[in-house]
Every structure is written in structure tokens, then in C-alpha cells.
Amino acid sequence: MPGGINGVKIIFEECETAYATxxxxxxxxxxxxxxxxxTLFQTLSTGATFALTEKAPVDKIPxxxxxxxxxxxQNGAVFTWNFPLLGTYWVGAEVAIQHIAKKLGGVANxxxxxxxxxxxxxxxxxxxxxxxxxxxxxxxxxxxxxxVAHPGVEQKATWLQIRQxxxxxxxxxxxxxMNSTALREAxxxxxxxxxxMGIWWAGAEPDVKDVAxxxxxxxxxxxxxxxxxxxxxxxxVLDLVYAKGQGTGPKxxxxxxxxxxxxxxxxxxxxxxxxxxxxxGKGKVMTGEQVRWGLxxxxxxxxxxxxxxxxxxxxxxxxxxLDHMGSSWVRVHTWNGSKWEFTxxxxxQADEKLLRPTVMLASGKYAEEKKLKPxxxxxxxx
Amino acid sequence: xxxxIETLIGGLMAGMLYSLVALGFVLIYKASGVFxxxxxxxxxxxxxxxxxxxxxxxxxxxxxxxxxxxxxxxFIAGAxxxxxxxxxxxxxxxxxxxxxxxxxxxxxxxxAYVLEGLGTSIFGTAIYKIDVGMPKEPVLILEGIFEGGLLxxxxxxxxxxxxxxxxxxxxxxxxxTVTGRALRAVAxxxxxxxxxxxxxxxxxVIVWFVAGVVALVAGVIWGSKLGVQFSLATVAxxxxxxxxxxxxxxxxxxxxxxxxxxxxxxxxxxYLGPMVGGGIEIxxxxxxxxxxxLFRPQGLFGEKIIDRV
Numbered sequence: 277m278p279g280g281i282n283g284v285k286i287i288f289e290e291c292e293t294a295y296a297t298x299x300x301x302x303x304x305x306x307x308x309x310x311x312x313x314x315t316l317f318q319t320l321s322t323g324a325t326f327a328l329t330e331k332a333p334v335d336k337i338p339x340x341x342x343x344x345x346x347x348x349x350q351n352g353a354v355f356t357w358n359f360p361l362l363g364t365y366w367v368g369a370e371v372a373i374q375h376i377a378k379k380l381g382g383v384a385n386x387x388x389x390x391x392x393x394x395x396x397x398x399x400x401x402x403x404x405x406x407x408x409x410x411x412x413x414x415x416x417x418x419x420x421x422x423x424v425a426h427p428g429v430e431q432k433a434t435w436l437q438i439r440q441x442x443x444x445x446x447x448x449x450x451x452x453x454m455n456s457t458a459l460r461e462a463x464x465x466x467x468x469x470x471x472x473m474g475i476w477w478a479g480a481e482p483d484v485k486d487v488a489x490x491x492x493x494x495x496x497x498x499x500x501x502x503x504x505x506x507x508x509x510x511x512x513v514l515d516l517v518y519a520k521g522q523g524t525g526p527k528x529x530x531x532x533x534x535x536x537x538x539x540x541x542x543x544x545x546x547x548x549x550x551x552x553x554x555x556x557g558k559g560k561v562m563t564g565e566q567v568r569w570g571l572x573x574x575x576x577x578x579x580x581x582x583x584x585x586x587x588x589x590x591x592x593x594x595x596x597x598l599d600h601m602g603s604s605w606v607r608v609h610t611w612n613g614s615k616w617e618f619t620x621x622x623x624x625q626a627d628e629k630l631l632r633p634t635v636m637l638a639s640g641k642y643a644e645e646k647k648l649k650p651x652x653x654x655x656x657x658x
Numbered sequence: 659x660x661x662x663i664e665t666l667i668g669g670l671m672a673g674m675l676y677s678l679v680a681l682g683f684v685l686i687y688k689a690s691g692v693f694x695x696x697x698x699x700x701x702x703x704x705x706x707x708x709x710x711x712x713x714x715x716x717x718x719x720x721x722x723x724x725x726x727x728x729x730x731x732x733f734i735a736g737a738x739x740x741x742x743x744x745x746x747x748x749x750x751x752x753x754x755x756x757x758x759x760x761x762x763x764x765x766x767x768x769x770a771y772v773l774e775g776l777g778t779s780i781f782g783t784a785i786y787k788i789d790v791g792m793p794k795e796p797v798l799i800l801e802g803i804f805e806g807g808l809l810x811x812x813x814x815x816x817x818x819x820x821x822x823x824x825x826x827x828x829x830x831x832x833x834x835t836v837t838g839r840a841l842r843a844v845a846x847x848x849x850x851x852x853x854x855x856x857x858x859x860x861x862x863v864i865v866w867f868v869a870g871v872v873a874l875v876a877g878v879i880w881g882s883k884l885g886v887q888f889s890l891a892t893v894a895x896x897x898x899x900x901x902x903x904x905x906x907x908x909x910x911x912x913x914x915x916x917x918x919x920x921x922x923x924x925x926x927x928x929y930l931g932p933m934v935g936g937g938i939e940i941x942x943x944x945x946x947x948x949x950x951x952l953f954r955p956q957g958l959f960g961e962k963i964i965d966r967v
Binding site: 465 | 661795893931
């Protein structure tokens with residue numbers, strides 16, 4: 277059995293950007309031409325994605341931005357090189373409201389409620405605002421916006437405001453240390469953690485494990501997967517990589533939430549290249565343009581996912597030239613004081629009918645600003 | 659009214675912690691005449707040592723008592739801070755004696771990078787826990803007077819108390835002990851202090867060690883609140899507007915400055931924040947310090963700069 281993707285070995289490079297946009301851009305510029313040119317980039321930051329969205333079309337390198345901004349880049353007609361695979365923050369915002377509505381006993385009960393958004397004061401944190409405000413108008417709830425300055429270690433004033441305004445629910449759109457600090461502040465101001473819900477970047481083990489019992493009852497959305505230590509893909513990683521001493525991170529983190537996110541993002545990139553090879557030649561090195569075609573024609577059905585070891589970890593992904601997201605399923609899990617557990621029901625699908633007009637409006641505005649001519653379905657066939 | 663008082667108390671308690679961080683800057687400035695940019699890195703290094711040793715010691719010695727493990731870890735971390743102080747004096751300060759202030763300032767930047775790198779290399783980069791048994795749940799007081807009562811964060815209250823005790827002890831140390839007076843003499847004039855037999859190098863080691871202990875206490879408090887991770891180094895930045903406001907050479911200045919900044923940023927965030935989109939507390943502290951710089955460059959309690967010509 278040949279290694280790599282149909283025998284083509286993968287060369288990958290990493291950069292520690294410390295979540296700084298300038299470092300992300302510097303990394304991109306430094307690596308885009310290395311080893312014959314990058315096939316694809318995973319920016320792992322909304323800020324860097326915003327900065328690179330204009331560079332990628334020039335360099336013809338696809339950007340995989342699974343689970344983060346920018347949300348309107350779902351529209352592949354305008355954002356021809358961005359791939360927010362599996363979900364965006366608008367998907368997260370819509371599902372968060374669905375989950376809250378379910379807790380309240382129906383969408384009608386959202387009327388008159390107050391929902392506070394405690395967010396990282398950055399492009400990432402601001403992403404859900406338009407969708408929440410739109411949904412607020414639609415269902416009659418009030419959205420309270422509470423920005424927290426980076427890195428988010430000082431939130432006392434924010435939580436005092438929450439204590440005063442008594443929102444019915446708090447959505448946490450935090451990053452890194454901001455998440456655990458928010459949960460600690462909620463504990464020390466007595467705000468019920470059961471009424472708090474985080475986006476997927478505020479819903480992994482490092483966000484809650486040190487707060488432990490103090491975070492009990494806190495829920496977060498996941499990008500389909502949660503902690504999946506019993507999945508076959510994790511067992512394969514342990515048997516085929518770690519057992520040979522080739523693991524690159526702490527073994528006890530294999531199968532945890534963030535590990536799974538990295539694993540799935542890597543898999544999506546590999547499958548994009550594999551798909552491109554099906555059309556442009558198996559065993560050949562793919563260019564960025566060819567991989568873009570592969571990512572636009574991904575069709576990972578349940579059988580394929582199960583065969584790869586992702587059974588019960590994720591649901592099918594099918595992209596197209598006009599839909600660069602491919603799936604809008606989200607799961608919700610709750611911290612029980614020592615580990616994450618999926619809620620019942622755990623699976624939610626974002627209402628695409630509701631989100632699509634917002635995506636089209638925002639992407640259309642972007643195209644107008646940048647004087648871009650959106651691709652037509654005919655152009656997509658090329 | 660109840661909410662205003664609650665915000666005020668929250669600000670005062672946060673301010674006390676800022677005072678503690680600012681004290682580290684003041685101590686070193688007073689004795690070495692250098693603004694120590696490495697204070698944040700020292701705080702991170704000390705907190706990392708405390709967090710890791712408090713986890714390792716029960717494994718190594720088979721101790722069950724968390725309290726005992728914390729005490730031993732605290733002393734080991736303290737000893738490490740002494741070693742750091744000694745190394746800084748030997749490798750950085752001694753070769754740079756009588757150099758320009760800017761040279762020393764740059765040297766402290768270098769110390770910061772070395773300590774950050776060394777700390778994370780030795781102790782790791784994950785988020786570590788310091789559990790010194792700080793109470794996490796809030797308490798409500800004066801429920802009969804204010805609707806819903808006044809919420810006091812017990813953890814912040816204990817932290818502010820510890821900070822206040824440490825500040826008081828350091829003030830006594832500076833005013834009443836022979837070493838403290840020697841430190842002040844060195845701060846006033848290096849050459850004059852040496853001429854009357856005060857060993858400059860020894861004094862530098864002591865003052866960097868004391869600043870290290872202050873960093874350790876601040877690291878334990880902040881580490882217990884936030885977890886020990888890289889962002890802890892940025893906590894020291896909260897001390898910058900405090901020393902600008904209070905004056906770089908004044909311990910009372912650090913205390914009063916800390917309280918003003920703490921209260922100012924909380925009140926500004928709560929009352930002005932909503933008008934300008936929120937998230938203003940960090941830059942508000944610097945704005946406040948900037949205004950003070952315009953009218954009193956030496957800060958509230960700093961020594962007036964007089965140049966004889």
C-alpha cells in the first residue's frame with residue numbers, strides 16, 4: 277500500500293501565530309512558495325482569514341477555514357478560494373438560538389427574553405452579531421452585546437453588568453484564557469452555568485477542566501464531533517502512529533475535542549486533494565487550482581466516513597462550487613464537572629433557508645466593494 | 659446605588675492586585691534605576707514553578723496534603739526566584755554597571771524573553787492549575803439595605819487582603835530595617851551608597867529577589883484565578899498605568915495608583931462602555947495615565963525631577 281495520497285507524500289509546515297493576524301500573514305507569505313508552492317492553507321484564525329481572503333485568489337491557494345470566519349465565504353461564487361467547511365459562526369449562532377428555544381419549550385417563548393453575547397473583541401467575536409440581531413428581530417428577543425478586550429483576563433466589569441441586567445441566557449464567543457475566566461467570573465457572580473452556552477472554540481477541555489465543578493452545567497456547541505476517544509479513527513491513530521513512537525503531541529490528548537478538530541480539518545484537506553487526483557491524475561502532485569476543484573466537489577457520504585473511522589463522529593459533507601461549507605450540522609455537549617457529555621438531543625441542523633439570504637447579502641456586498649464578478653453556475657463546471 | 663457600590667468594591671479589589679504587580683516595578687526602579695520590563699515574565703516563571711512543583715511534589719514525596727505540597731512548592735519557587743535574581747545580577751547587571759538607563763531597559767527586555775522561553779521549556783506550555791484553596795463562590799451582604807444585596811467576590815477579597823498585607827510588610831521592610839534603608843540609599847545614589855560601604859551587588863540581588871517574591875505572590879493569586887498560562891505575562895502590563903499614575907519611585911504611589919486604576923477602569927467599562935461599544939477598560943487605564951503624564955510627569959507621588967544647571 278503506497279503512503280501519502282495515492283502515493284504522493286504530504287509535506288506540511290506549521291507556524292505558531294499566537295493568534296496574531298500579522299504573524300499569520302507573515303507565515304502565509306513565507307510558506308506559500310516553499311516546496312514548489314502550497315497546495316492549501318489552514319489559517320486557524322478568523323483574523324488571518326480576513327487578511328488572506330484577498331491574497332489567496334492572487335496566489336491561487338485554497339484556504340480551509342473549518343469552523344470559523346468569515347461566515348459569508350460559504351458563497352463560493354464570490355469567495356472562490358475560501359472553504360469554511362462544516363460550519364461558520366452564523367451556523368453556530370442560529371443553532372445556539374434553536375437550542376435555547378428548545379430549552380424554553382418552543383420558539384414562541386423566546387419573545388421578551390434577553391440574550392447576552394459575551395464576545396472576544398475581534399473579527400471572530402463579532403461574527404455572530406448580525407445573525408443574532410436578525411433572529412432577535414424575528415423572534416422578539418433582545419440581544420445584549422458585551423465585548424471583552426483581548427486576551428480576556430479581566431472581565432469583572434462585564435460580569436457585574438450581567439449581574440445587573442440579568443440576561444436569560446449568555447452566549448460565550450471566547451478564545452483561550454477568556455473562556456475559563458468567563459466561567460470563573462460566572463461562578464463568582466453567581467450566574468447559573470446552565471444558562472450559558474459557548475461556541476465550539478469555547479467548548480473544549482482546556483476551557484473547562486481547571487474550573488471543574490465550577491463549570492458544571494455549561495453547554496457548548498461542537499463542530500459535529502466532541503471528545504471521541506472511542507472512535508475507530510482515534511484507535512487507529514494510537515495503534516498506527518503513537519504505538520510506533522511517532523505521535524507529535526501528548527498521548528492523553530488524542531481523542532479530545534481540539535485534537536478531533538485538528539484531525540477532521542486535516543482529513544478534509546487530504547480528501548480535497550484525493551478528490552482532485554480523481555480528475556487530474558492519481559499519483560500526481562496537485563496544484564492549488566486543482567485542489568480547489570477537489571474541495572468544491574467533496575462528497576464524503578456516511579459510508580466513506582465510516583470506512584475512514586469517523587462513524588458517529590461526523591455526518592456527510594457535500595460541497596459544491598456555490599456552497600463551500602458542505603454541511604450545517606452542529607452538536608451540543610455539556611460539561612458534567614469532569615468531562616463533556618452530549619446533550620439529548622445533541623444534533624441540530626442550522627436553518628439554511630434562514631441563513632442563505634444573509635450569506636448572499638453579505639457576500640454580494642463584498643463583491644460590490646471589491647468589484648468582483650461572481651462566478652456563474654456555468655463557470656463552475658469548468 | 660447598590661450596583662455602583664458593587665462596581666466600586668470590585669474595582670478596589672482588582673486595584674489592590676494591580677498595586678501588587680506595580681510594586682514589582684517600583685522596587686526594582688528604586689534600587690536599580692531601571693524600568694524592569696521582565697516583571698511579567700518573572701510573574702509567569704514564578705507561577706509556572708509554583709503550579710508544576712505543587713503537582714510534582716505529591717508524586718515525588720507521596721504527600722497527600724495539598725496544603726503541605728503548596729507550602730513546599732512555594733518555597734522551592736521562592737528559591738528559584740533567588741537563583742534568577744542572582745543570575746540576573748551576575749550576568750546582566752554587573753557587566754552593565756554605570757551604563758545608560760536605556761541600555762539597562764533593553765537588557766530587561768532580553769531577560770523577559772529568556773525567562774518566558776526558559777519557563778515554558780522547563781515547565782511546559784499547557785494551562786496549569788494552582789489550587790491554594792481560594793473560595794470561589796460569592797457572598798451577598800447588606801441584603802436589607804440594597805435590593806438583591808451587595809455581591810462580594812470572596813476570592814478577590816482574600817486576594818486583596820493578601821496583597822494589602824504584603825504591601826504593608828514591604829513598606830515596613832523599606833522603612834524600618836537596615837537592609838531596607840540600604841536599598842533606599844542605593845536607589846538615591848549608587849556611588850554615594852558604595853562609598854559608605856553598602857555592597858551594591860548584594861543589594862541588587864536582594865531587591866531582584868524581593869521583586870521575584872512579589873511576582874511569585876502575584877503569580878499565585880492570578881494563577882489561582884485564571885490558571886497558569888502564557889497570558890499571565892501580560893498581567894504585568896496592568897501595572898504600567900499604575901506606576902505612571904502613582905510614580906515609579908513611590909510605594910504608596912503604587913498602592914493609590916492601583917486603586918485609582920482599578921476603580922477607574924471598572925466604572926468606565928460599566929458606565930461609559932455601553933455608550934462607545936464597550937471593551938474600553940484596558941485602554942481607559944492608559945488614557946487616565948496619559949492625562950496624568952501631561953500634568954504630572956513624575957506621577958502622583960513620584961520624586962520631582964530637578965536638574966541643576
